[in-house]
Every structure is written in structure tokens, then in C-alpha cells.
Amino acid sequence: xxxxxxxxxxxxxxxxxxxxxxxxxxxxxxxxxxxxxxxxxxxxxxxxxxxxxxxxxxxxxxxxxxxxxxxxxxxxxxxxxxxxxxxxxxxxxxxxxxxxxxxxxxxxxxxxxxxxxxxxxxxxxxxxxxxxxxxxxxxxxxxxxxxxxxxxxxxxxxxxxxxxxxxxxxxxxxxxxxxxxxxxxxxxxxxxxxxxxxxxxxxxxxxxxxxxxxxxxxxxxxxxxxxxxxxxxxxxx
Amino acid sequence: xxxxxxxxxxxxxxxxxxxxxxxxxxxxxxxxxxxxxxxxxxxxxx
Amino acid sequence: xxxxxxxxxxxxxxxxxxxxxxxxxxxxxxxxxxxxxxxxxxxxxxxxxxxxxxxxxxxxxxxxxxxxxxxxxxxxxxxxxxxxxxxxxxxxxxxxxxxxxxxxxxxxxxxxxxxxxxxxxxxxxxxxxxxxxxxxxxxxxxxxxxxxxxxxxxxxxxxxxxxxxxxxxxxxxxxxxxxxxxxxxxxxxxxxxxxxxxxxxxxxxxxxxxxxxxxxxxxxxx
Numbered sequence: 001x002x003x004x005x006x007x008x009x010x011x012x013x014x015x016x017x018x019x020x021x022x023x024x025x026x027x028x029x030x031x032x033x034x035x036x037x038x039x040x041x042x043x044x045x046x047x048x049x050x051x052x053x054x055x056x057x058x059x060x061x062x063x064x065x066x067x068x069x070x071x072x073x074x075x076x077x078x079x080x081x082x083x084x085x086x087x088x089x090x091x092x093x094x095x096x097x098x099x100x101x102x103x104x105x106x107x108x109x110x111x112x113x114x115x116x117x118x119x120x121x122x123x124x125x126x127x128x129x130x131x132x133x134x135x136x137x138x139x140x141x142x143x144x145x146x147x148x149x150x151x152x153x154x155x156x157x158x159x160x161x162x163x164x165x166x167x168x169x170x171x172x173x174x175x176x177x178x179x180x181x182x183x184x185x186x187x188x189x190x191x192x193x194x195x196x197x198x199x200x201x202x203x204x205x206x207x208x209x210x211x212x213x214x215x216x217x218x219x220x221x222x223x224x225x226x227x228x229x230x231x232x233x234x235x236x237x
Numbered sequence: 238x239x240x241x242x243x244x245x246x247x248x249x250x251x252x253x254x255x256x257x258x259x260x261x262x263x264x265x266x267x268x269x270x271x272x273x274x275x276x277x278x279x280x281x282x283x
Numbered sequence: 284x285x286x287x288x289x290x291x292x293x294x295x296x297x298x299x300x301x302x303x304x305x306x307x308x309x310x311x312x313x314x315x316x317x318x319x320x321x322x323x324x325x326x327x328x329x330x331x332x333x334x335x336x337x338x339x340x341x342x343x344x345x346x347x348x349x350x351x352x353x354x355x356x357x358x359x360x361x362x363x364x365x366x367x368x369x370x371x372x373x374x375x376x377x378x379x380x381x382x383x384x385x386x387x388x389x390x391x392x393x394x395x396x397x398x399x400x401x402x403x404x405x406x407x408x409x410x411x412x413x414x415x416x417x418x419x420x421x422x423x424x425x426x427x428x429x430x431x432x433x434x435x436x437x438x439x440x441x442x443x444x445x446x447x448x449x450x451x452x453x454x455x456x457x458x459x460x461x462x463x464x465x466x467x468x469x470x471x472x473x474x475x476x477x478x479x480x481x482x483x484x485x486x487x488x489x490x491x492x493x494x495x496x497x498x499x500x501x502x503x504x505x
Contacts, residue, residue, distance in 0.1 A: 029246070030238050040250035044259045051263070070498070090266050098259040105255050118455065125452040132448055136439045145502040146435050150449060153431060153495045156487070157452075203267070210274045217281035 002076065003216055006209040013209070017202035024195030032188040044102040045189065050197040052095040054204060055123060056158050058088035062130075063155040066148030078144025079219065081151060082134055083212040087204050089127035096120060115164035119157055126154040140219055287372040288380045295384030298357075305353070306388045313346040313393050317400045328405050335404035336414065336465035339397055340458050343390075343418060347425035347454075348447050350389050354381060354433045355500070368504055374497045378434075382426045382492070390422025406465070413468040413478075417461040420481040427492030428453045434499035456484055 028046040035042040062084040069077030099117065100110050111117065130147055137143035240246040249256045299306055320338045321331060358364040367377050397418050401411045432450035436442040464477035 030240075033238055034250065039252060041252040041255055043249070043256055047259055047263050087270065090270055094263050094266060097262055101255045101259045105252055118459070122452045122455055125448070129445075129449040129452065132445055133435060133439075136436075136441055136445055142502055142505070146499060149431070149495050149498045149502065150435055153428075153453065153491065156491075160456075207270060207274060210278065214274070214277045214281040217278075 003213060006213050010206050010209050010213075013202045013206035017199050017206060020195050020199035020202060024192055024199050027188060027192035027195055032192050033186070038106050041102060041105045044098050046192050046196045048095060048098040048102055049193050050200045051091045051098060052120065053197055054200045055088060055092035055095050055120070056161060057201075058084050058091065058204060059123060059127070059151075059158055060155070062088060063151045066151040069144055070148045070152075075141075075144070075219075078140070078148065079212055079215045080208075081144070081147060083208045083215055084204075085127055085131050085134075086211065087207045089124060089131065091200065091204070092120065092124040092127060096124065115168040116161060119161040119164055122157055123154075123161060126151075126157060130154075284372065284376055287370075288376050288383075291367075291377050291380030292384045292387075295381060296387065299384070299388050305350075306392070309346050309350045309389050310392050310396060312349055313342050314396065314400065316345055317342040318403065321403075332405045332469070335401060335406050336410075336462040336469075337458075338404070339400050339414065339418075340421075340462045342400075343393055343397075343422060344425065344451065344454050344458060346393060347389065347422070347429050348443075348450060350385070351429040351433045351446055351450070352436070352443055354385055354430055355437050356433075359437055359503075364500070365504055368500060374500065375493045378430060378493045378496045378500070382423075382430045382496075385430070386423050386426040390418075390426055394418035394422055406469070410465050410468040413474045414465050416478060417464045417474075417481060420478060420485055421457045421461045424457050424481075424485050424488045424492075425454060427488040431492050431495035431499060434496040434503060437500070437503040457481065460484065 024046065028043055032043070032046075034040060062081045065077045065080040065084070068074065069081065096117075099120075103112070104110050130150055133150055134143045134147045137146055247253060247257075317338055320334070324330065324334070355364060358367065368374055370377070394415055397414055398411045401414050406414065429446075429450055432446045432453075435449060436446045439445060460477045460480045464474040464481065467474040467477055
């Protein structure tokens with residue numbers, strides 16, 4: 001049964017998240033040097049980029065589980081998608097917020113309507129729409145499948161966000177970290193970003209598993225093993 | 238990277254509002270999520 | 284298959300003719316919304332010309348959203364929807380036909396009336412032409428994606444507002460490229476790239492919209 005396994009994994013992922021975060025923050029503030037052009041403001045990168053990566057990654061995972069649920073008609077897939085959405089929305093918000101605070105001193109503006117920022121904002125609306133649709137439909141099975149269709153409808157947006165800086169002339173900086181070419185930034189900055197990205201990833205797993213356990217308990221309320229968990233099992237006299 | 242003093246560190250080269258605004262709100266959001274998850278787990282057990 | 288398509292379109296148009304008011308309402312809504320802005324922002328010609336494309340497009344989006352819930356609701360209420368889903372014809376064809384009828388009743392009139400609004404805002408003739416072309420390409424997308432949204436929120440509480448929340452993010456590319464095309468024409472740049480992108484969005488929507496609507500309808504009818 002998935003439930004106890006998830007319960008055992010959560011503390012480990014939380015620990016990993018904390019460890020990566022501490023080392024990442026250490027690198028971010030005490031190892032990475034001051035930037036020649038942006039001064040200390042650039043240190044927001046250690047939050048902004050990992051958050052943006054997670055916002056896109058979590059949406060893809062969510063859409064993936066949604067697709068599995070639609071095709072194989074499994075209940076767990078739908079619950080997984082529901083568990084991922086709020087954390088994904090959180091990272092999208094953090095990416096937008098930190099980006100705005102970084103943009104103000106460096107670009108001179110809190111917001112600009114370029115392709116990348118606009119599509120990240122759309123991503124936030126897609127997450128919120130997904131959550132809203134699921135909460136509006138009382139029947140869990142219907143909610144899962146409707147949400148899955150919606151999630152898949154919006155998945156086109158993620159490559160748009162990722163490739164927008166290549167396709168359009170935008171104010172937002174182009175990609176400096178690539179899987180194929182050597183990165184064009186100082187190694188310490190890269191290390192800090194990767195550590196924080198790992199921290200965000202571990203945290204997302206822990207938060208999602210925790211939320212998944214709650215969803216399972218909420219939905220399967222009538223099953224015996226659930227009632228055993230909450231100590232509310234009533235046995236016949 | 239040596240800051241010299243706690244004051245320098247907090248001042249962030251003049252960008253304190255932006256840097257700590259970003260890190261602060263992020264920390265707040267994470268804490269909020271953890272608190273909400275705890276509450277939800279408690280309620281689900283009842 | 285083509286016959287089924289034609290039959291459904293004809294049925295939709297006949298039903299709409301019996302309730303002429305509804306389609307007209309959407310058109311009037313579009314005109315009224317677009318005409319409200321000068322009252323709010325003032326009559327200065329240069330500013331109005333600059334915001335014309337955006338205003339007309341946003342009004343078109345809102346008009347589409349207002350008319351969307353009706354696409355499936357009436358048929359759900361009287362049981363026709365279940366019969367259509369159970370028919371031997373592919374649901375995608377039936378959905379496509381409903382979308383086509385919806386566009387003929389809302390998107391097309393909207394695109395034809397838009398030049399009048401454009402004149403109100405002081406758009407020159409070539410920009411007006413681009414506006415109509417862009418709307419003709421973009422309004423079908425609104426109908427296609429809106430149908431998916433309508434199917435997803437069929438019979439759900441708070442359906443109208445939820446529909447808007449779900450579907451407006453998907454409409455943003457249409458808005459950006461559509462308004463951008465007119466903006467390009469105003470600046471003397473070739474609007475071709477914008478219109479091509481609109482065409483690409485239309486092509487993708489033709490595939491994605493009906494699929495999503497069918498999947499959502501089956502979810503709603505189960």
C-alpha cells in the first residue's frame with residue numbers, strides 16, 4: 001500500500017531539502033562573489049531560477065499523471081495531480097515575485113509584458129484554474145478526469161515559457177544554463193543555483209507526498225484501513 | 238565572499254529591500270504551505 | 284460524416300433562429316463593451332487609436348465567454364447531448380459542427396461589425412482590414428477552446444465564472460497576436476508574421492479543442 005511508504009519517505013525528503021537548502025544558501029551568500037554589473041541584487045537568482053524550473057517541471061509532472069489517469073483510469077494518478085498543483089502554484093508565484101523584485105533594480109521596472117513573463121503568469125492562472133475546477137466538481141472521479149483534460153490542454157504553455165527567450169526578442173535574459181553547452185556563468189553561481197534547485201525538488205516531493213496522504217485519507221474515508229489510521233474504526237459489538 | 242560585518246550583509250550593497258523581500262516572501266510561502274499541510278493532515282485523521 | 288456535420292450545423296442554426304435575441308445579445312454586448320472604454324479613459328484620439336486593437340480584442344474575448352456556456356447546456360438539459368454522444372457518428376464531428384455553428388452566430392458577425400468600432404477609435408483603413416483578418420482567424424479559436432471550457436464546466440456550480448477563469452489564459456496568445464497584428468499595421472510594419480502565428484494557433488486549436496471538448500463531454504456524461 002502506497003500510504004505507509006509515502007509516510008516513511010516524507011521525513012527523508014524533508015531532511016534532504018533542508019540540507020540542500022542550507023548548503024545552497026551558504027554558497028549563495030558566502031561563496032558566490034558580487035556581480036560586476038548587478039551588485040548584490042543578482043543573488044535573487046538563487047531563488048528565482050530554481051522556482052521557475054520547479055514551476056515548469058511540476059506542471060509537466062502533474063500533466064503526466066493526469067494523462068496516465070485518463071488512459072489507465074487509475075485513482076492514484078488523479079490524486080497525485082491534485083497533490084502537485086498547490087506546490088506548483090506556489091513556485092510559480094515565487095518565480096514571479098522574485099523576478100519582479102530582481103527586475104526593479106536591474107531593468108528599472110517591476111513588470112514588463114514580454115513573452116517569458118507573460119507565459120509564466122499564464123502558468124499561474126493555469127494552476128489556479130486546475131485547482132478551481134477540481135474543487136468545483138463534487139464527484140472525485142469526474143473531478144480527476146475533468147482536471148486531467150484541463151491540465152493537458154494547458155501543457156502547451158510550458159515549452160512556450162521555456163523557449164520564449166529564443167523565439168522572441170525579449171527583455172528577459174536568454175538561457176545561460178543548457179544541457180548541451182558549457183554554462184556561461186561563474187561556477188560558484190551555477191553551484192548555488194543547482195543546490196537550491198535540488199532543495200526545491202526535494203521539498204516538492206515531501207510536500208506533495210504529504211498532501212497526497214491527506215487526499216487519500218479524505219477520499220477513502222469509508223475504508224477500514226483508513227478508519228484504523230484515525231482510530232475511529234467501529235467494530236460490531 | 239567576505240562581508241566584513243553583519244551590517245554589510247543585511248545591507249546587501251543597497252539592494253536589501255529587493256533581496257530580502259524576495260527571500261523573505263519565499264520563506265513565508267514555504268512556511269505557510271507546511272502549516273497548511275499539517276492542519277490538513279490533522280483534519281484528515283479525524 | 285460530412286452529412287452529419289451539415290445536419291448538426293443546420294440544426295444549431297435553426298434553433299438559434301428561433302431565439303434570435305440570443306445571438307443578437309452577444310453582438311450588442313460586444314459593441315457596448317468596446318464603446319465603454321472611451322467613457323472611462325477620455326476621448327483623446329491618439330490614445331484611443333493606440334488602444335483600439337486591444338479594446339476590440341478584449342471585447343471579443345468577453346463576448347465569446349459570455350456566449351459559451353449555452354453551447355452544451357440546453358442539449359444537456361433536454362437529453363439531446365446523451366443521444367448525440369451515443370450516436371454512431373464520431374463525437375468530434377458533432378462537437379466540430381456545434382463549434383462551427385457557434386462561430387457563424389458569434390465570431391463571424393463580430394468580425395464583420397468590428398470595422399465600425401475601429402472607425403470609432405480612429406483606425407485607418409489598412410489597420411481596419413488587418414483587424415478583420417485577425418478576427419476572422421482568431422474568433423474560431425475562441426469558439427474551439429471555449430467549447431472545451433464549456434464541456435469541462437458543464438453542470439458545475441459557478442460554471443460561468445469558472446469557465447472564464449479556465450479559458451482566458453488559453454486565449455492570451457490569440458489576444459497577443461491578434462492585437463499585435465493591428466499594432467504592426469499601425470506602425471507600418473508588415474502584419475504577416477502575426478497573422479501567420481494566429482493561423483498556427485488556429486491549426487493547433489482545431490486539433491486540440493475538439494479533442495478536449497469530447498473528452499470533457501464524456502467525463503460529464505458518465
